Amino acid sequence: MSAEDIRAALRSVKYPGYSRDIVSFGLVQDIRVDGDRVHVVLHLNSPNVEAGRKIREDSQALLESLPGVREAVVELIQPAAAGAGGPDPWAHQTRVPGVRRVLAVASGKGGVGKSTVAVNLACALQRLQARVGLLDCDIYGPSIPLMMGVRQRPTLSAREMLVPPVGHGVKLMSIGFLLDDDQPVIWRGPMIQKTIQQFLTVVEWGELDYLLVDLPPGTGDAQLSLCQAVPLDGGIVVTTPQAASVGVVRKGIAMFQKVNVPIVGIIENMSFFEAPGGQRIEIFGHGGGRAEAARQGLRFLGEIPIYQEIREGGDRGLPVVVGAPDHPAARAFLEIAEAIRRAVD
Structure with missing residues (x-):
């Protein structure tokens, strides 16, 4: 034995x-x-x-x-x-009615393309016939409205619940829907906590297979507020290959472990760039995400190359998974979405 x-x-x-x-x-x-x-x-x-x-x-x-x-x-x-x-910080956790799985998409470091990954994963899961919601918890820098091409404000239901806008078949909620263009959010921690709780409890999410939560970089108020508000079914960690990113990502992994959130796996974004002649150029190095997953005994969900179409899709509000589903970039996201579905179901 x-x-x-x-x-x-x-x-x-x-x-x-x-x-x-x-x-x-x-x-x-x-x-x-x-x-x-x-x-x-x-x-x-x-x-x-x-x-x-x-x-x-x-x-x-x-x-x-x-x-x-x-x-x-x-x-x-x-x-x-x-x-x-003292009081139990997890005592007020409540599941979101009708939502089977709540999955947080996180990174220890900004600039790794976490929101781009979250948007395309949500659309990929929807293309796999799942019912999907996407919650933008990056209160200071919301980008989901732009990337999903949705500008409308939430409406109120007969029960005075917020009805989330829908983009590309995905239910959406973001502080960006409630602000005027370029209006900054200058809030302290308690306001962040209250807002995230309301996005979970006063939004009419309905029946969902997956609610993806796009967390801001780091391990601060938003992350702790989410973990205290709802029991998470898994954390998805996004990194780029270079050591500067992987080193900080370890802190994000440690945060999930500290609050007993199972880690679904690691995604390596911006893995490489393929030149017009077919040459593979590893701008940020290569294999850092896979190596870290192996080091920590975690699942490596896949790598996403650098494609101009990914950036263009985010700028136009038409994620590459929706706008060009047969493109290699879209196929990479779809394969990772399949891996996530197998891991959590």
């Missing part, structure tokens, strides 16, 4: 109230096997005592039932309960 065998077995232990297992949530921190003795360390960031107790009991029972295991020890590391250490 190896540590990998134990890890595989623990995938049958579900986090209370979720369909996901404790391995994909990143709770299994260490596994030690010594003959017929097994020692497992679980790290739970939430101080929820009942959840911790159930996870530990289920893990213990599973390990003791495995053939070849005579002694099993499950060590649970967990913060103090709210009464001893």
Whole structure:
């Protein structure tokens, strides 16, 4: 019985109230096997005592039932309960009604094309017959309205809920729909938090298979507000190949792990440029995203080359997946969308 065998077995232990297992949530921190003795360390960031107790009991029972295991020890590391250490920051998480999967698209660094990737992935999933929404959580620099070619403001339903505009079959919400052109957002953290909560709770998203959330760069207020407001089903990390980007992306990965969000995988954007003569030119180096995925034991979802058509589509409000679905760039996004769907469903 190896540590990998134990890890595989623990995938049958579900986090209370979720369909996901404790391995994909990143709770299994260490596994030690010594003959017929097994020692497992679980790290739970939430101080929820009942959840911790159930996870530990289920893990213990599973390990003791495995053939070849005579002694099993499950060590649970967990913060103090709210009464001893303050309120539980995850206590107010609520699922978005009608939405099967909420997936965050993130990067540790700006300028890696994260919003471009989010827009094209949303359109690619829609082309794969999924019901898709796209939430722009980049409050200071919203770009989804431009890239999706939508300018209309949300309307109000009979229940006084915001009805999201639709672009290319994708339901959309962004602070950009509520502002005049070039109007800056000069807000502190609490306003960011309140806005993101409202975009999740007072928007009539309806029935969706996937709600993609385009996060701003970094690990600040918007990221924390989203994680506290809704249980995320996965994080998608976008990087470019060079070391300067990959190094910062590690912080984004660590953020997801710290708040127990399973990481769907890493996408390498701007991987290479193909010259007119067919020569492959690696402007930003090559393979940084794939190497980081391998280093961290994460899924590498794919690479997206540099194509002028991707930039032109974003500027025109017609993503390349919609405007040129047979173009190699569109096929790259469609293949990654398929990989994401397989990973989370």
